[in-house]
Amino acid sequence: MSDNQEASDAEDTTPSESATLPLRPPSDRPTCNKTGVCSRSYFVVVMVFFHVYIINVIALLFYVHYNSGQEDTSQGRDAPSSNQQQPESPRPPSKPEFLRVSSLTRIEGIRVGHVQKVSLMQNKVHEMRTLSMKPLLFEIPGFLSDDECRVVMQLAQLKGLMESQLMVQEGQEELAKELNLSPDEIFNLLDINQDGQLQLHEILTHSRVRDGIWLTPENLREIYTGLKADKDGDGLLSLEEFRLLSNDAFQRFLLQQGVKRSQLVRNSRHTWLYQGKGAHQVLQDIKTKVTRLTRLPPSLVDLSEPLQVVRYEQGGHYHAHHDSGPVYPETACTHTRLAANTSTPFETSCRYITVLFYLNSVEGGGETAFPVADNRTYDEVNDVDLLDTRRNCDKSNLRGQLFWYNYLSDGKGWVGEQDEYALHGGCMVTQGTKWVANKWINIDPDYQRQARYQQLVSQQPEDDDDEDLTLNQDTQSSDIHQDL
Numbered sequence: 001m002s003d004n005q006e007a008s009d010a011e012d013t014t015p016s017e018s019a020t021l022p023l024r025p026p027s028d029r030p031t032c033n034k035t036g037v038c039s040r041s042y043f044v045v046v047m048v049f050f051h052v053y054i055i056n057v058i059a060l061l062f063y064v065h066y067n068s069g070q071e072d073t074s075q076g077r078d079a080p081s082s083n084q085q086q087p088e089s090p091r092p093p094s095k096p097e098f099l100r101v102s103s104l105t106r107i108e109g110i111r112v113g114h115v116q117k118v119s120l121m122q123n124k125v126h127e128m129r130t131l132s133m134k135p136l137l138f139e140i141p142g143f144l145s146d147d148e149c150r151v152v153m154q155l156a157q158l159k160g161l162m163e164s165q166l167m168v169q170e171g172q173e174e175l176a177k178e179l180n181l182s183p184d185e186i187f188n189l190l191d192i193n194q195d196g197q198l199q200l201h202e203i204l205t206h207s208r209v210r211d212g213i214w215l216t217p218e219n220l221r222e223i224y225t226g227l228k229a230d231k232d233g234d235g236l237l238s239l240e241e242f243r244l245l246s247n248d249a250f251q252r253f254l255l256q257q258g259v260k261r262s263q264l265v266r267n268s269r270h271t272w273l274y275q276g277k278g279a280h281q282v283l284q285d286i287k288t289k290v291t292r293l294t295r296l297p298p299s300l301v302d303l304s305e306p307l308q309v310v311r312y313e314q315g316g317h318y319h320a321h322h323d324s325g326p327v328y329p330e331t332a333c334t335h336t337r338l339a340a341n342t343s344t345p346f347e348t349s350c351r352y353i354t355v356l357f358y359l360n361s362v363e364g365g366g367e368t369a370f371p372v373a374d375n376r377t378y379d380e381v382n383d384v385d386l387l388d389t390r391r392n393c394d395k396s397n398l399r400g401q402l403f404w405y406n407y408l409s410d411g412k413g414w415v416g417e418q419d420e421y422a423l424h425g426g427c428m429v430t431q432g433t434k435w436v437a438n439k440w441i442n443i444d445p446d447y448q449r450q451a452r453y454q455q456l457v458s459q460q461p462e463d464d465d466d467e468d469l470t471l472n473q474d475t476q477s478s479d480i481h482q483d484l
Contacts (some may be wrong), residue, residue, distance in 0.1 A: 068142070071474050103413030104352070104443070105295040106405070109136050112374070120289045128403075129295075132373040135422040137404040140293070144286070149359040151282045152273070153435050156176070156309035161269035164310065165212050187242050198237040207250060212265045212386070219263075223253055247417065268426075270310040280425045283307060290355055290439050293403065303335070303457060304442040305351075309359075312366060312434040320371050320387040320425035324351040324406040326418040327445045335442040339453035352415055352443040353420075355403045356436060364431030369396035370424045393427035407445065415445040 075309065105115075109130040116128045118140070131137045144152075181189075188194075192202050200217050207215050215223075224230040224237075227249055231241055245251075261267045273279070275287045291301045312318075325348030332340045333350035356368060371386035373396075386392055404424075410416035426434075444450035 003256075022172065094325075102447075106409055106417070107136075107138070107295065109138070118293060120292050121285075131398055131402070132370065132404075132421075133421045134374050135370070135404050135406070137370065137373065137402055141401065141403070141404055143293075144288070144357050144359070146256055148286065149357075149435075151280065152307070152309060152357075152432050155273055155280060155309070155357050156271050156435075158331055159271050159273065161271045161309075161311055164268040164270045164337075165264050165266045167286070183243050183247075184239065186247070187239050196239065197352070198242065200235060200402075203237070204423065208265055208319070213254060213259060213263055214265050214390075215263075216310045216385075216388075223250060226253055226257075226421050250315055254405050258345070262315055262317075267316045268310050268312045268318065270308055271308040272307050272308055286357075286439070292440075293355070294353055294441060296353075296441060299442060299454065300443060302325070303454070305335075305440050308438040308440075310436050310438070312429045313378075314368075314429050314431060314433070316426075316434065317389050318426035319389050319427040320369070322406065322420075322423055323440065324418060324419065325423075333442070333444045333446075333449070334414050336444045336449050336453040339449055350415075350442055350444050351406050351440040353403070353405055353441040355439040355441075358401045359435035359437055360433070362429060362432055364429065365393075365427050366429040366432075366434035367393065367427045368398075368402060368424055369393045369427050370398040370421075371396045372421055372423055373398050387423075387425070389425040390428045392427070396425075396427075410445075414447050415443050417445075 004283065035325060109132075110116075112130055112133060114130045116130075118126045118128050120126055120143075126140050128138050128140045131139050162174065174364045187198070190198055190202050190206055192205075193199075200220055203220060204215055204217070207213055207220075216369060221235070224235075227245065229237060229241055229245055229249075273283055275283045286307065287301060291298050294301070324329070327348065328346075330344055331348055332344050334347045335350065369389060371392075386395060404422060406419060406422045408416040408419050426436075
């Protein structure tokens with residue numbers, strides 16, 4: 001299987017600078033009269049510097065040769081190989097390895113339908129098929145064995161699953177108070193197209209993100225009627241009409257009417273399973289397979305979120321969303337926020353890669369849908385809401401067991417912009433129960449911030465690394481996914 005990196009057409013920018021130093025201009029040659037003393041002195045000085053230079057070059061060659069041999073050996077152990085009959089498990093990352101990650105291997109999709117052979121475990125070769133180029137999306141049937149799936153489900157049940165999203169609660173106007181926003185400022189933020197009117201889709205987007213409630217246009221018209229918000233009945237809210245509403249008017253109305261679980265953005269239960277030292281061998285093996293599959297340094301996989309296991313009962317769903325958000329100057333990645341050296345109320349989960357495992361066969365529904373994969377646009381389907389996986393999941397392009405990139409490449413070997421085509425959702429389960437697991441690889445698009453984070457981690461006492469990291473990730477992870 002080829003290890004070539006993908007050359008992206010994304011913006012040619014990167015947080016890190018090139019490692020190649022500019023050539024220094026040649027110094028002026030000293031002038032000297034051709035006397036015996038001058039010529040001899042000049043010759044001696046030149047020869048001394050020449051011999052010192054030669055010795056340094058030889059020493060440098062030995063150093064490079066020695067270190068290259070070590071890295072080649074390490075890569076030989078960690079990289080998948082079709083000729084290797086019994087691949088060894090990758091070594092745990094050493095402390096210096098945290099600081100050496102400067103480029104990310106990115107698997108090439110070649111074209112839709114292209115099949116690659118991948119060796120992820122002893123005496124077994126998997127086929128990885130390219131399903132889409134936008135986003136870069138692959139399918140790997142049989143990634144986990146039936147026994148591995150059974151163990152993961154049992155471990156999740158043993159730990160206990162929690163609601164993935166809570167019902168709407170009161171008191172959600174606190175953020176606006178904290179930011180000290182006036183009604184006019186809030187209106188301006190919601191008015192995406194800046195036409196002085198709030199269209200239905202602008203209000204719907206706000207409610208789905210902020211409240212976690214999946215309102216339809218019909219639901220919103222009912223709320224307008226109940227609150228008597230739309231005085232002229234044109235389906236639009238003007239600034240004057242908006243000023244008459246309190247910040248939590250919608251939430252209060254919904255609480256009075258009652259919200260069903262089917263109305264939430266996400267209807268499921270989940271838990272997190274630690275995969276570090278001391279974890280069940282199956283969980284450690286899954287992490288090893290993911291490391292081999294993605295061809296990323298083990299340190300990056302080790303520092304990512306634990307394995308998330310999710311159960312969808314009949315009627316369960318997850319409307320279309322991105323696993324990661326765009327990163328702006330005023331936004332911090334959740335996993336590196338301690339190294340960001342800045343305080344910001346806006347955080348997002350920076351998940352470079354998503355690996356999704358189906359743990360059982362679903363009797364009806366429950367597919368993973370990518371509504372806009374491979375250049376599909378919303379205009380092609382007229383007024384159909386492709387984000388709604390309860391109504392329009394069958395109109396999406398792709399469904400299956402998948403591994404994909406949530407970000408583009410920056411063209412220099414690091415994380416680029418968010419891939420908007422990575423929009424996906426969980427179709428409604430129409431019969432039976434659906435079990436899936438998610439393994440995310442967290443990488444900050446800001447290279448310097450990721451490097452500082454890894455350096456901070458490498459300075460921790462070795463015995464405490466895994467426990468501290470797992471504790472931090474486990475307490476953060478439940479909040480991360482609810483915000484998406």
